[in-house]
Amino acid sequence: MSRRRGPVHLTIPAHHTSDVILILLTRAPDEDELHAAHYLVDNAVTAAWALRPDALEPVSLDHYRQLLHYVAYADLLDVALFLRGDTKKIRTLMDHATQHMDDFTAIYLA
Numbered sequence: 001m002s003r004r005r006g007p008v009h010l011t012i013p014a015h016h017t018s019d020v021i022l023i024l025l026t027r028a029p030d031e032d033e034l035h036a037a038h039y040l041v042d043n044a045v046t047a048a049w050a051l052r053p054d055a056l057e058p059v060s061l062d063h064y065r066q067l068l069h070y071v072a073y074a075d076l077l078d079v080a081l082f083l084r085g086d087t088k089k090i091r092t093l094m095d096h097a098t099q100h101m102d103d104f105t106a107i108y109l110a
Helices: 016-026 029-051 061-081 087-108
Strands: none
Touching: 016 061, 016 087, 029 061, 061 087
8 A cells, every 4th residue: 555645846956957867767666666765865864874974973964965965866866766765775775875975075075
């Protein structure tokens, strides 16, 4: 039984728009799958923030989320859709988000 939640409103950074369109056309998720993937991304980012390294301790959840969306939104959505939004696989997406953040901070905080 599916849970109806209304339409998904994705806030897509402009530089990810074409990638997200390609992902949506390729994976062709229905509304429930898109909701589940969006939910998984939000929860994985929150979990990654909770376990962030000491160097990122001052970064708020909102800033962490904004930065990950800017850096890796399309990729995180793609992986979440690949995982079919399965919250049992949150660790996979969380590790993916953490790797993006590690790559970003290695370049810009070095």
